[in-house]
Amino acid sequence: MIETKSLGIVETQYARPPGELELESGEKLGPLTLAYETYGSLNADRTNAILVFHALSGDAHAAGYHEGDDSPGWWDGMIGPGKAFDTDKYFVICSNVIGGCKGSTGPSSENPQTGRPYGLDFPIITIKDMVNAQKKLVDSLGIDKLLSVAGGSMGGMQALQWAVSYPSRVLSAIPIATTARHSPQQIAFNEVGRQAIMADPNWNNGDYYGGTPPTRGLSVARMVGHITYMSDASMGEKFGRRFKDRLENEKFEPDFEVEGYLQYRGDNFVKRFDANSYLYITKALDYFDLHNGKGLNQVLKGVTARFLVMAFKSDWLYPAYQSLEIVKACKLAGVDATYCELNSQYGHDAFLLEIEEQSYLVKHFLNSVSENNGNGKHE
Amino acid sequence: MIETKSLGIVETQYARPPGELELESGEKLGPLTLAYETYGSLNADRTNAILVFHALSGDAHAAGYHEGDDSPGWWDGMIGPGKAFDTDKYFVICSNVIGGCKGSTGPSSENPQTGRPYGLDFPIITIKDMVNAQKKLVDSLGIDKLLSVAGGSMGGMQALQWAVSYPSRVLSAIPIATTARHSPQQIAFNEVGRQAIMADPNWNNGDYYGGTPPTRGLSVARMVGHITYMSDASMGEKFGRRFKDRLENEKFEPDFEVEGYLQYRGDNFVKRFDANSYLYITKALDYFDLHNGKGLNQVLKGVTARFLVMAFKSDWLYPAYQSLEIVKACKLAGVDATYCELNSQYGHDAFLLEIEEQSYLVKHFLNSVSENNGNGKHE
Numbered sequence: 001m002i003e004t005k006s007l008g009i010v011e012t013q014y015a016r017p018p019g020e021l022e023l024e025s026g027e028k029l030g031p032l033t034l035a036y037e038t039y040g041s042l043n044a045d046r047t048n049a050i051l052v053f054h055a056l057s058g059d060a061h062a063a064g065y066h067e068g069d070d071s072p073g074w075w076d077g078m079i080g081p082g083k084a085f086d087t088d089k090y091f092v093i094c095s096n097v098i099g100g101c102k103g104s105t106g107p108s109s110e111n112p113q114t115g116r117p118y119g120l121d122f123p124i125i126t127i128k129d130m131v132n133a134q135k136k137l138v139d140s141l142g143i144d145k146l147l148s149v150a151g152g153s154m155g156g157m158q159a160l161q162w163a164v165s166y167p168s169r170v171l172s173a174i175p176i177a178t179t180a181r182h183s184p185q186q187i188a189f190n191e192v193g194r195q196a197i198m199a200d201p202n203w204n205n206g207d208y209y210g211g212t213p214p215t216r217g218l219s220v221a222r223m224v225g226h227i228t229y230m231s232d233a234s235m236g237e238k239f240g241r242r243f244k245d246r247l248e249n250e251k252f253e254p255d256f257e258v259e260g261y262l263q264y265r266g267d268n269f270v271k272r273f274d275a276n277s278y279l280y281i282t283k284a285l286d287y288f289d290l291h292n293g294k295g296l297n298q299v300l301k302g303v304t305a306r307f308l309v310m311a312f313k314s315d316w317l318y319p320a321y322q323s324l325e326i327v328k329a330c331k332l333a334g335v336d337a338t339y340c341e342l343n344s345q346y347g348h349d350a351f352l353l354e355i356e357e358q359s360y361l362v363k364h365f366l367n368s369v370s371e372n373n374g375n376g377k378h379e
Numbered sequence: 380m381i382e383t384k385s386l387g388i389v390e391t392q393y394a395r396p397p398g399e400l401e402l403e404s405g406e407k408l409g410p411l412t413l414a415y416e417t418y419g420s421l422n423a424d425r426t427n428a429i430l431v432f433h434a435l436s437g438d439a440h441a442a443g444y445h446e447g448d449d450s451p452g453w454w455d456g457m458i459g460p461g462k463a464f465d466t467d468k469y470f471v472i473c474s475n476v477i478g479g480c481k482g483s484t485g486p487s488s489e490n491p492q493t494g495r496p497y498g499l500d501f502p503i504i505t506i507k508d509m510v511n512a513q514k515k516l517v518d519s520l521g522i523d524k525l526l527s528v529a530g531g532s533m534g535g536m537q538a539l540q541w542a543v544s545y546p547s548r549v550l551s552a553i554p555i556a557t558t559a560r561h562s563p564q565q566i567a568f569n570e571v572g573r574q575a576i577m578a579d580p581n582w583n584n585g586d587y588y589g590g591t592p593p594t595r596g597l598s599v600a601r602m603v604g605h606i607t608y609m610s611d612a613s614m615g616e617k618f619g620r621r622f623k624d625r626l627e628n629e630k631f632e633p634d635f636e637v638e639g640y641l642q643y644r645g646d647n648f649v650k651r652f653d654a655n656s657y658l659y660i661t662k663a664l665d666y667f668d669l670h671n672g673k674g675l676n677q678v679l680k681g682v683t684a685r686f687l688v689m690a691f692k693s694d695w696l697y698p699a700y701q702s703l704e705i706v707k708a709c710k711l712a713g714v715d716a717t718y719c720e721l722n723s724q725y726g727h728d729a730f731l732l733e734i735e736e737q738s739y740l741v742k743h744f745l746n747s748v749s750e751n752n753g754n755g756k757h758e
Contacts, residue, residue, distance in 0.1 A: 181620065183615055183620075184614040184617070184619065185614045185615075187635050188602075188606045192603050192606065195595075195642070196578070199579065200578065217578060220599070223571045223574060224571050226567075232695075232698070235562070240563065252577065254570070256566050256570075259567070259570045262571070263570075279631055283634075287634075289620060316611075319611070
């Protein structure tokens with residue numbers, strides 16, 4: 001057992017790369033703000049940097065504690081001294097995606113053309129656009145080659161896109177619980193969430209900043225999401241058919257614990273997330289198609305990064321077969337790929353919760369990539 | 380091959396059983412109207428009656444055509460001359476559940492206390508209450524013993540409840556794609572639908588009759604439902620990632636065919652279904668727990684009906700393991716049960732779509748039940 005420690009107090013930083021970001025749509029976005037955090041130290045050769053990516057509702061705060069906060073960043077179990085992404089060895093960077101609402105430029109940011117929040121004037125963005133924004137950040141930090149790019153769910157899509165868009169800048173990729181393109185079922189669940197938001201009169205065609213936001217619609221969207229993040233088995237274990245405590249017996253108030261839990265998660269989410277960001281980011285997920293009209297193996301030709309691909313048996317939102325499609329395409333393209341299917345009950349949430357087994361796999365994979373990169377043998 | 384024919388034109392009838400229905404909640408419901416249809420003829424011994432049950436959004440119109448309609452009843456492939464439920468031999472009855480909005484007493488019916496639609500003054504109803512209402516109908520038709528009770532999804536729950544509540548009245552039961560109790564995941568999907576309805580300001584706490592109904596909320600609820608009725612594979616086959624034709628390129632209008640399909644199904648549903656009925660019926664589903672605090676095999680002790688239990692491999696809403704729990708409990712209780720898991724791609728919708736294989740199994744099962752009942756050998 002290696003002893004792991006917390007990173008302690010960390011702070012979000014803000015980069016303002018010069019110029020505008022040219023988007024896949026042809027539109028331009030700028031000036032650009034990118035919220036990001038870093039953990040560990042960049043070595044003298046600048047060869048130990050790892051970029052990690054957050055999922056739909058995540059942010060730049062991947063690890064450590066913000067001053068005064070009780071809970072750490074969303075991947076704190078994976079990032080820190082002695083952990084999978086070992087900050088004693090690596091320099092870990094995480095930035096909030098564009099389109100988000102956690103410090104990077106998104107629909108709630110000020111539109112320089114009007115001086116008011118963008119709302120629906122914010123341009124449509126894609127996973128590739130998110131990656132291109134991150135590239136500006138990595139450039140501004142003076143990092144030429146990333147030792148690894150890693151993330152789960154939407155984070156995994158960004159890892160895949162990095163390896164394909166910037167093959168000379170990426171030594172390895174760790175896509176977890178993800179896909180090379182959204183299936184109709186994945187699109188359908190997102191569409192229900194979007195419809196719930198847009199059905200809320202407070203959404204007001206995206207123009208609600210300074211007024212009442214569409215909290216009921218966003219809450220329903222989040223509830224749908226939560227069901228898809230868990231497995232039938234994990235819900236069964238967590239809630240069973242237990243009834244919740246009710247003060248009064250109003251019709252159609254939550255009866256079952258699972259109903260109360262979903263409402264609680266939904267109501268909490270609206271305090272920390274912007275409904276328009278939910279629309280833009282889910283659309284980016286749905287548009288994602290690394291195939292780009294070709295065979296995936298064609299797209300992966302020329303990729304030099306080594307891949308560690310992980311999926312979870314009980315994940316029915318991003319089922320293992322989608323990870324296997326990536327691995328198969330890697331093999332056909334001559335890309336070095338290792339595949340691990342982990343035996344978790346947690347469903348899609350497993351990439352956030354199954355720390356021990358993921359840590360073991362990531363740690364050894366990164367050691368091997370790092371050694372091949374001439375960084376000397378660790379441990 | 381047996382030649383099958385259509386039933387031709389059929390009509391919905393209305394029964395008004397005397398007295399009130401005592402509900403599980405202790406409340407009373409009445410006067411009661413039950414919409415029902417019958418197909419085929421009751422024999423002189425009154426021994427050839429089969430009761431079939433509809434699912435969440437179904438109605439009494441199970442087979443044949445209503446005057447002027449282009450499409451037949453919801454189980455027309457299964458019910459008719461020469462079909463699985465062969466109306467040359469059997470007298471088939473189907474009634475709309477109480478709480479519904481298709482002719483039987485429900486929240487949109489007139490509350491005799493106020494002269495206005497019930498709305499949320501309609502009492503909470505359960506699957507058992509639905510079955511008790513049907514019992515009044517069967518009694519009024521002068522039928523003592525049912526040759527079979529059969530249905531898919533919520534219809535399967537009613538079949539199970541009949542066999543348990545009225546063991547001396549039921550010779551066989553055919554529960555299809557169903558469960559003896561709703562899992563937390565099943566409850567969760569229903570709760571999202573209810574929240575979507577109740578989030579619609581037009582819902583107005585259930586008091587919208589004569590005004591604008593909560594169509595946007597009900598449409599979102601139906602969209603969630605539709606995703607759960609299909610399988611990942613059937614959605615992939617039906618839609619892929621094809622883009623739909625768009626007249627204009629408004630942001631967050633449907634891009635993908637699957638989005639357009641869901642919206643179409645949602646928008647269509649609100650024309651034919653009442654939002655309050657959706658709330659009451661989904662609650663009845665969620666409350667359903669045949670276990671009743673005991674082992675299911677204890678509950679099935681004393682049941683004399685023979686069971687044909689069917690599930691579909693790609694049905695992830697009512698997964699096969701739930702059918703197997705029923706079969707296992709039957710075996711432990713000494714109840715004669717046959718189990719068939721059918722290899723369909725259609726997901727939960729398979730009980731409506733996989734006609735050929737279901738027909739074969741149902742036909743032979745009913746023949747055998749009928750022979751044992753002294754009705755002589757058929758075919």
